[in-house]
Amino acid sequence: MKSGDATTIEVQETSAASKGKAPLIPAPLPPPRPEGWRKGIAIFDFVLRICAIVAALAATAAMGTSDETLPFFTQFFQFQASYDDLPTFQFFVIAMAIVGGYLVLSLPFSIVTIVRPRAVGPRFLLLILDTVALTLATSAGAAAAAIDYLAHNGNPNTNWLAICQQFGDFCQKVSGAVVGSFIVVVLLVVLVVLSSMALRRI
Template structure:
């Protein structure tokens, strides 16, 4: 009977057979949870910044007279509208996930709530990736144009508009990288169990 845990007369294993969580392991899990919380705050800032930068982007150019003008707005292009909506949704989700992330700092052994967060984090990563990719394609066309499709580069005239929409993409790509890190941290915390 070597290698087996001691069994009581009722058929239960004794507590000596269950490995105890060391304070070092608990501290490492708490450290991962603190880093997760910090990354969530930074990702909120990145997505909110992207949504605001894109949502407030417009530029008006005069055309011969002051009564006839050309105007470029983000909502003229559905991909950019999708970008603003998705970044707003992801920012709202991240704000709502912060209390659960705080719970993980306090109770580092929580497993099921961490699994739920991993699932929703992955869904938000997919959303922000699709929105940023669609917006990046539009930004590329705005900068370079497409001669075969008779799309002219808008950025030659609407330079301020193009600078802002290009800048808003940076925050979204940063949020993508942060969500990947958050998912990896959660996976590492789950693997420590």
């Protein structure tokens, strides 16, 4: 090699961004969740609403027809027990009728959630209104249950007499109405939970 000759060595340039770093690869997207479970929840919601409608209307009818007159008195002097003698039972009939009517009106919205399982608006509306109906049914059932307990057992401290020994049919219908209202309460609790689960996973 002559001293006057210049030797050129080519050096391959490397990007500064690629030194010591792995190439950026986007993270894989999670697989889409199947829609079957949402539709299953919506169908179960529809069935529970029908059951709650039946229980609410049965409770309303049982309380509304609770009327008994003791047979061994004359027509001028009779002992009679009826639901409209007590404001608590009147409130029960009105409240359970409102709950039953609401549940009937909620069926179209429940059908919408079956057809469109990912729809947020109808599900959120049902969640709010179900909570209101749950509060109303709970208050009516609890108040009627307290009066029904006094009718069966009485309260000597306040001179409340147990009237169910004389008015057996009346107390039987009242007790059935109270049980029906508690069934409605349980079904509404399940409906609220189902709506919350569906909204959480959308």
